[in-house]
Amino acid sequence: MPREEDWDEDDIDSLLRAEKKHEWISDPRFKRMFTDIEDALQGVMGKGKYEWVDRRVFDQVFDRSTLLALHKLMEQGNIETIDYPIARGKEAHVFRATSKQGPLAVKIFHTTNAVFKGLAKYIDGDPRFSGLSRRHRELVNIWVRKESRNLKRMRKHGLRVPEPKSSLKNILVMEFIGTEEAASPRLKDIKLEDPMGVFEDLLEIAAIIWQTCDLVHADFSEYNVLWHDGQPWVIDVGQSVTTRHPSAKEFLVRDVTRLTEWIGRQGHEISVAESLVRVLDDPVTKLDPLPSGD
Ligand SMILES: Nc1ncnc2c1ncn2[C@@H]1O[C@H](COP(=O)(O)OP(=O)(O)OP(=O)(O)O)[C@@H](O)[C@H]1O
Ligand SMILES: [Mg+2]
Numbered sequence: 070m071p072r073e074e075d076w077d078e079d080d081i082d083s084l085l086r087a088e089k090k091h092e093w094i095s096d097p098r099f100k101r102m103f104t105d106i107e108d109a110l111q112g113v114m115g116k117g118k119y120e121w122v123d124r125r126v127f128d129q130v131f132d133r134s135t136l137l138a139l140h141k142l143m144e145q146g147n148i149e150t151i152d153y154p155i156a157r158g159k160e161a162h163v164f165r166a167t168s169k170q171g172p173l174a175v176k177i178f179h180t181t182n183a184v185f186k187g188l189a190k191y192i193d194g195d196p197r198f199s200g201l202s203r204r205h206r207e208l209v210n211i212w213v214r215k216e217s218r219n220l221k222r223m224r225k226h227g228l229r230v231p232e233p234k235s236s237l238k239n240i241l242v243m244e245f246i247g248t249e250e251a252a253s254p255r256l257k258d259i260k261l262e263d264p265m266g267v268f269e270d271l272l273e274i275a276a277i278i279w280q281t282c283d284l285v286h287a288d289f290s291e292y293n294v295l296w297h298d299g300q301p302w303v304i305d306v307g308q309s310v311t312t313r314h315p316s317a318k319e320f321l322v323r324d325v326t327r328l329t330e331w332i333g334r335q336g337h338e339i340s341v342a343e344s345l346v347r348v349l350d351d352p353v354t355k356l357d358p359l360p361s362g363d
Contacts, residue, residue, distance in 0.1 A: 102140045103136075105140060105143070105144075106136070106139065106140050106143055108150075109143060109148075109150045109151060110131075110139075110150075110151055112150065112151050112152040112153045112154075112164070112165075113130075113131070113151050113154065113164065130162050130177055130179065131177075132180060134180065134206065134238060134239075135177060135180065135238070135239060135240065138237045138238040138239065138240050139151075139240060141237060142235065142237055142240060142242065145235075146168065146169065147168060147234065147235040147242055148166050148167075148168055148173065148175065148242060149166075149167050149168050149169060150166060150167050151164050151165075151166045151175060152164070152165045152166055152167055153165050155174065155252045156252075159179075160178055160179060161176050161177060161178045162176075162177050162179075163175070163176045163177075165245060165247075165252065166242070166245075168234075172245040172247070173234065173242055173243065173244070173245050174231060174242075174243050174244065174245045174246065174252070175240060175241070175243075176213075176216075176240070176241040176243065177239060177240050177241075178209045178213060178239040178240075178241075179209075179239075180205065180206050180209055180239055206238075206239070209238075209239045210238050210239060212307050213236050213238070213239055213240065213241050213307070214236065215307055215309075216233075216241055216305075216306055216307035217233040217236045217241055219307070219309045220233045220243065220306055221233060221361045222282050222284065223278065223282055223303070223306065224358065224359040224360070224361040225282075225358045225359075226277055226281045226282050226356060226358065227277075227355075227356020227357050227358055227359060228274060228278065228282070228303060228356070228359075229297075229300060229301070229302045229303065229359070230302065230303045230304065230306065231243040231244040231245075231246055231302070231304060232244040232360065232361055233361065246295050246297050246302050246304070247295075247297070252295070253295040253296055253297035253302070254295065254296055255291060255292055255294065255295055255296070256291035256292075256294045256295075256296055256301070256331070257290075257291040257292050259296055261296070264332060264335035264336075264337070265332065265335075265337055267301060268328065268331075268332040268335075268337070268339070270300075270301055271289075271294065271301060271328050272325075272328065272344055272347055272348055273351075273353065273354075274303060275289060275321075275324060275325065275328070275348045276347065276348045276349075276351055276353045277353050277354075277356070278309075279312060279321060279348055279349065280349075280353050281353060281355075283312045283313075284306075284309050284310065284311055284312065285309060285310060285311075285312060285314070285317045285320045285321045285324065286303065286306060286320075286324055287308045287309050287310060287320040287323075287324065288305055288308050288309075289303070289327060289328065290324070290327040290328070290331065291327075291331045292305075293305040321345070321348065321349075322341075322345060325341055325344050325345045325348055326341050328344070329341050329344055
């Protein structure tokens with residue numbers, strides 16, 4: 070920013086805009102909400118030991134609409150406190166949270182993304198684009214509902230996936246997979262005693278998802294499987310689609326390829342084609358449903 074006396078119209082304009090971005094915070098209507106949830110958000114304000122949750126991250130994740138949704142979930146008793154961040158991704162942050170019933174995982178999807186932010190300066194103030202941000206937000210909300218539905222469907226067929234507890238707007242509240250100390254590790258982060266046995270389990274899971282749930286995970290890999298209590302737990306199913314989706318088979322091939330690449334790195338050469346045939350055709354065990362509220 071140049072010295073004040075050298076400011077041109079654009080500088081002043083962008084300053085006004087930046088101020089405006091946070092103006093709502095001092096609006097009396099939101100004062101009460103802030104007072105209500107400030108204490109419950111200690112874990113994400115960068116005051117605790119998790120320093121990466123600085124002001125920038127706070128801005129990125131907790132915009133006005135997200136805070137309002139969070140406030141509502143807290144009022145309804147679905148969440149009591151947000152405790153600490155577990156993971157940050159391009160599309161979402163995941164936090165450990167607590168309710169009266171115990172620990173929770175809260176996945177908060179970003180309502181803006183980097184690309185969108187870059188574009189915003191070309192779009193802001195152009196009446197032709199005034200609906201875009203709202204549409205983007207609505208897409209994210211649909212995504213959350215879809216992840217919740219997919220989790221339910223998988224649990225109905227006995228698969229170990231987190232139980233969805235509630236959702237609102239861009240926030241998904243689900244069962245926390247982990248211990249008192251931390252979230253369970255991803256397959257990617259650990260060395261297994263019997264990787265081949267786990268690979269067999271993962272193929273069986275892929276087969277149940279395909280044959281029984283009529284879905285394909287579409288991002289199945291060592292990144293989206295948590296190792297918990299000696300068992301694989303599948304997560305991150307927002308992108309999962311039904312087997313009727315025109316690209317379903319393509320997604321399945323990609324999933325199976327990723328799994329065989331993973332087991333390849335554990336020292337076992339397994340054929341993609343054979344694994345694929347097993348997922349498509351091997352008879353699967355019928356499992357008892359896992360409870361699934363919302
Ligand atoms: N229910 C849960 N319990 C414990 N940890 C979880 C849970 N859900 C997610 N996590 C942690 O958060 C990380 C990110 O979650 P997830 O994979 O769902 O989001 P993501 O990869 O950011 O998703 P996307 O790419 O769709 O934005 C996981 O790798 C895992 O470490
Ligand atoms: Mg993931």
